[in-house]
Amino acid sequence: MSTPSPETLERGVRVLNRYGIHARPAALLVKAAAGFPDTDIFIRKGDFAVNAKSIMGLLTLEGHHGLDLVLSASGPRAAEALDALETLFRNKFHEE
Amino acid sequence: MPALVWKPEYPAITVADFFREGQRSLSLSWEANEESASRNPIREIAPNRPGLALAGFTKYFASRRIQVLGLAEMNYLRSLSHRQCIRVLAGLVRAKSTIPAVVLARGRHLPAYVRSFVEATRVPVLRTPLVTGEFVTAATVLMERMTAPRIRVAGTMLEIKGVGVLLEGAPGIGKSEIALALIERGHSLVADDTTLLRRTGPDEITGEAVEITKSYMEIRGIGLISVPSLFGIGALRDHMHLDLIIHMQRPQDGDDDLDRTGLDSKTRDVLGVKIPLITVPVAAGRDLTHVVEVAALNQRLRATGYDAATALDERLMHRLSAPEPDKR
Numbered sequence: 001m002s003t004p005s006p007e008t009l010e011r012g013v014r015v016l017n018r019y020g021i022h023a024r025p026a027a028l029l030v031k032a033a034a035g036f037p038d039t040d041i042f043i044r045k046g047d048f049a050v051n052a053k054s055i056m057g058l059l060t061l062e063g064h065h066g067l068d069l070v071l072s073a074s075g076p077r078a079a080e081a082l083d084a085l086e087t088l089f090r091n092k093f094h095e096e
Numbered sequence: 097m098p099a100l101v102w103k104p105e106y107p108a109i110t111v112a113d114f115f116r117e118g119q120r121s122l123s124l125s126w127e128a129n130e131e132s133a134s135r136n137p138i139r140e141i142a143p144n145r146p147g148l149a150l151a152g153f154t155k156y157f158a159s160r161r162i163q164v165l166g167l168a169e170m171n172y173l174r175s176l177s178h179r180q181c182i183r184v185l186a187g188l189v190r191a192k193s194t195i196p197a198v199v200l201a202r203g204r205h206l207p208a209y210v211r212s213f214v215e216a217t218r219v220p221v222l223r224t225p226l227v228t229g230e231f232v233t234a235a236t237v238l239m240e241r242m243t244a245p246r247i248r249v250a251g252t253m254l255e256i257k258g259v260g261v262l263l264e265g266a267p268g269i270g271k272s273e274i275a276l277a278l279i280e281r282g283h284s285l286v287a288d289d290t291t292l293l294r295r296t297g298p299d300e301i302t303g304e305a306v307e308i309t310k311s312y313m314e315i316r317g318i319g320l321i322s323v324p325s326l327f328g329i330g331a332l333r334d335h336m337h338l339d340l341i342i343h344m345q346r347p348q349d350g351d352d353d354l355d356r357t358g359l360d361s362k363t364r365d366v367l368g369v370k371i372p373l374i375t376v377p378v379a380a381g382r383d384l385t386h387v388v389e390v391a392a393l394n395q396r397l398r399a400t401g402y403d404a405a406t407a408l409d410e411r412l413m414h415r416l417s418a419p420e421p422d423k424r
Contacts, residue, residue: 047103047105048248051267053267055314056288057290060290060309062308
């Protein structure tokens with residue numbers, strides 16, 4: 001188990017699109033996260049977290065409409081990475 | 097390092113959970129007070145036969161357990177007068193008010209004369225057609241499973257010739273690709289990417305897929321695939337005991353650590369159970385399919401008591417400590 005490094009940034013987001021984090025939004029999140037290869041990015045739901053670079057992991061979140069999640073990032077471009085992912089949540093994954 | 101940020105869960109269950117999960121397998125139905133079921137936690141899982149408590153000895157009454165009334169208990173209650181019967185039941189409920197539920201075995205019903213009393217106690221009452229012994233065994237197994245400590249981990253799990261193997265490593269390192277190659281070689285997928293591990297015994301961890309993504313994989317460049325549709329249902333395994341963790345890492349980060357002999361076996365603590373762990377470097381172009389397969393078989397060999405590294409080392413030490421004269 002690795003303890004989160006001190007420079008871990010966190011930010012709360014809410015699932016705003018009607019169908020939640022289904023396959024397409026998960027793919028968008030993974031693509032955005034993969035743009036930060038040296039940054040560890042996780043999405044946390046309650047007690048468990050998934051790697052934002054894993055589609056299957058994101059799908060297991062069962063991120064339905066209205067759910068609150070926490071983004072966390074550590075690494076050289078952590079803040080930028082959080083901005084990129086948060087934008088996707090805010091824009092409802094370009095679905096509506 | 098793998099970033100395992102999951103926390104173990106220790107599920108608590110209520111009578112309503114027990115009913116939902118056991119409705120089919122235990123053929124449960126409601127006899128009374130269904131509405132209390134979701135309020136009543138089951139704090140101890142082995143069901144209790146309250147014979148002694150019914151006879152009046154309530155000192156060590158296991159009141160936090162489901163109480164089963166079988167043939168003996170029901171006939172005892174029937175042997176009493178109506179008033180005595182209610183007094184005995186009242187003693188039980190008064191002695192300890194923490195009884196989660198009562199189960200009537202052999203498909204019995206509550207006698208009509210206790211019904212209004214039982215309804216007033218609000219203790220949920222269920223029925224099962226099973227005989228008491230069968231019910232106690234099956235209900236214990238079911239509740240053990242429901243309350244087993246569990247944790248979700250980032251890793252792909254496979255069954256390789258009877259060995260449960262969890263592949264872990266950073267995203268993109270190729271876990272799913274290796275899993276795919278192993279499936280094509282006849283092994284089975286348990287879970288892709290995210291595996292739910294449960295402690296199913298003092299020394300046993302069982303892995304399975306998270307329900308929503310079960311039987312699917314993601315392969316870079318192809319996308320989501322359905323494993324049983326492509327490879328047949330034999331390529332999928334519902335759950336599997338975990339025997340080995342294989343940690344895949346890129347060559348640069350800390351290769352000095354690698355075990356080159358297999359003598360220093362490492363383990364990882366998973367929910368209190370020590371699981372053998374090996375670390376395999378992933379260099380470009382290295383076919384890990386066979387490495388993973390051999391690691392699994394080697395683990396099986398070790399489990400039978402034969403450790404190749406130790407055996408060779410013993411042979412070496414024997415030879416070196418008693419050198420034969422040089423014949424050449």
